[in-house]
Amino acid sequence: MVPLSHYLILGAVIFAIGVLGVLIRRNLIVLLMSIELMLNGVNLTFIAFSRFLGSTDGQVMVFFVMAVAAAEAVIGLAIIISVYRHRQTLDPQELQLLKW
């Protein structure tokens, strides 16, 4: 049997990789994809706990996470389209209008 800790570490690693992507990449689309990675890392953790604690609550949680992730991805992409139309760029570091 694979111990729980393995899954948890894996989840943490995926999450961390996602964070890395969000902070480092200079392409808005890849940014969004990294966010999806983060969410998936969390989902993995939920499902692992659900299995090991014998409760379906974890799976229900993941269900909702997926729904929200879908909505968020949709909106995010719509925004990216809008931004690209106006600013011709997909580099988050070019979008600095709120600089002091």
Next chain:
Amino acid sequence: MTGAEILFFILAGLLVFSALMVVLQRDVVYCAMALVAALFLIAILFITLNAPMVGVLQVLVYAGAIMVLFLFVIMFLNPRVSEARPGRWWSLVVAMVLLLGGALAALTTNGDPPADPVATTELFGSPENLAQSLFSDFVLPFEIASVLLLVAMVGAVVLAKRER
């Protein structure tokens, strides 16, 4: 090392590799492909964890719909400009992220997690079980989620409309 363990490690390794590809590839389409792979692998992991319903949903919704949407947008926008190099302090960020990963791992494996999974029935991760939970204990979030999706749809249409 049991078969389950070997399987796990293979999947885990591939998963981490795909994730790194998502984050490190320069061409955005390659990133998207890597993400699809990663999602698929996660779906498999879900299935090994007695969550078949969620696993299937993962493939259908995540790897299927969401990633297709991503690819649509990538092709729609068709950016010519190649991505700029990461900022000056990227190594510092990497170090911090490693720290984060380590911290999370340490934190979650603290204490005494149940070494063996709790005994469960065949029906554990089945649609029936899930639906049972969803439509009784979690019916309110369920309904709200549907409203959320509606809102997202409308919002997306409005935001992405071509201006006349």
Next chain:
Amino acid sequence: MVTAGETITTLDLLRWIPLIPLCAAAFNMFFGSNLGKASAGMLATSAVGASFLIALYVFLRLPAAGLFSDMLYTWIESGGFQVRLSFQVDALTSVMLLIVTGIGFLIHIYSLGYMAHDEDMARFFVYLNLFIFFMLVLVMADNLLVLFVGWEGVGLCSYLLIGFWYHDPNNVIAGNKAFIVNRIGDFGFVLGILLLLTELGRQGVWSLDFAELQKHVRLLSPQMITAITLLLLVGAAGKSAQLPLFVWLPDAMAGPTPVSALIHAATMVTAGGYMTARLHFLYALAPGTLEVIAWIGAATAFLAASIALVQNDIKKVLAYSTVSQLGYMFLAVGLGAFSVAIFHVFTHAFFKACLFLGAGSVIHALGGEQDMRKMGGLRSHMPTTYRTYVIAALAISGAPLTAGFFSKDLILWQAFSHGALGLWALGLLTAGMTAFYMFRQLFMVFHGELRAAEHVRGHLHESPPTMTLPLVVLSLGSIFSGWLGAPEYLWGSKWDRWLAPIFGAQTHHGSLESEILVTAATLALVGAAIYLAYLRHGRAVATMTQEAEPRAGAFYRLLLNKYYVDELYDRAVVRPFTASSAWLARVFDPLVIDGIANGIAGTARRASELWQGLQTGNVQHYLVGFLVGTLALLGYYIGQP
């Protein structure tokens, strides 16, 4: 004030004595231009006349009533301390009331003629009435604070009236000088009041009412009383132009002559003496202060008279004369002879006002000329003015049976009989000088040849009746007012008897013979002085200019330049003050104050500039912040055992 067993009568009429002039002033202030000059003047004059009638009524009814009182309302109420706006008329106040309203009334009438050609006549009468109001508040106050209100008010009106013709900056400067020097005195006054209040309060008595003060004055230690009286003396010296705060009075001559007559001769300047008399019970317990007062008075009298000897401006002579006579007043106070001091106030008001108004008459006739060297021979052209002037001059010199004879001689006698021979000598010499400079003035102005400039000669005329009538009345007063205070060997002093309820019976020490001898000595000196003046100035002198500068020696110049006191003040006080003000304005303010203000602003700005760097506008940077925070939190939780 109230002695045991005296009755107090409430009389609502009292408040109208000051209020009628106040209402007239207010009315003229708003509607004076509508009324027209003549009517405004008449209104103001009748207002004072009305006050005089009420004052007369009060005076006549006083013996029967004991003491009149009128409470308007409670002004200050703080814990146990209460100050009421409340008027009181006792024997002393009744006399002062008559002086202020009576002589004020005559001067108002005079002003109707004198200011007739002035465009701003209405404004003049507003200020004049306002002055009368404040002066009346001062003398009718029943507590020290209300007195101080009147005190300040008359100072204000003095300033307004001195600088009446404000288009000439010199007049404004003179007004400022008067006000500022007065202020210095007032500073001492306020300190005195505060000290009195707190010290008495420490003993449990929180009041500034004269009645209460008199009752509890013995609660204070002698040192405290001396300190308080010295401080109050500073105030009195400022208001009554004593050494060293007399410098404003000669400059105050820049105002119209009726102002000089009313304020700077008959009334305001006597406020110091009045205040001291009012608080006689306090001063009686401070012999040290009384000594100081006496010497200041005598020194002032002597010095001022010496300056008057050589002045060439007709009003300046009278101004220094006033300072000198006020010195006599203070001398009397210092000797403890309060009744005599107030008596001199009384007589001085008559003859000094008469002299000033007479001078005004001359100035008016000569079209504004004030230099006596350009006068002369006016006797035939202005007979009434001349005659009244002679009477007043005789009175101030102390000629027998005139008012000055009785009041001044009494003061000298007091000095002599108390054994204060130094003071007596100063007073005697001053009397001689007084006679000399007065008659010098008389001869220079009215006798001899007409030295007036050509263009003025056609203009020469006697003043209209509105001006000469007050002169006549005042000259009569200069004679007969003195008869109220005759010494024992004549027919006794009604004056002393009137004021006895307040000051107690005035004891006269010394023998009758020495009194007569002293009087004789004074008369001899005065006679000699008049004769000397006649010799030098009385006989027809064709070219006055050469005569007027005899030995242009150092001593003469010293006197002419009033001992350079103003220059001294300028050097010692004014210049350091303006220099430090300039330094403050040019160096301290921009450097330090602005520096602090700007420094604080600058620091805030630099601090914010420091933190501005955090707002890059770059989302990924903000997210790194999230990360750092998260790591910190996680670290904390992991660190927990």
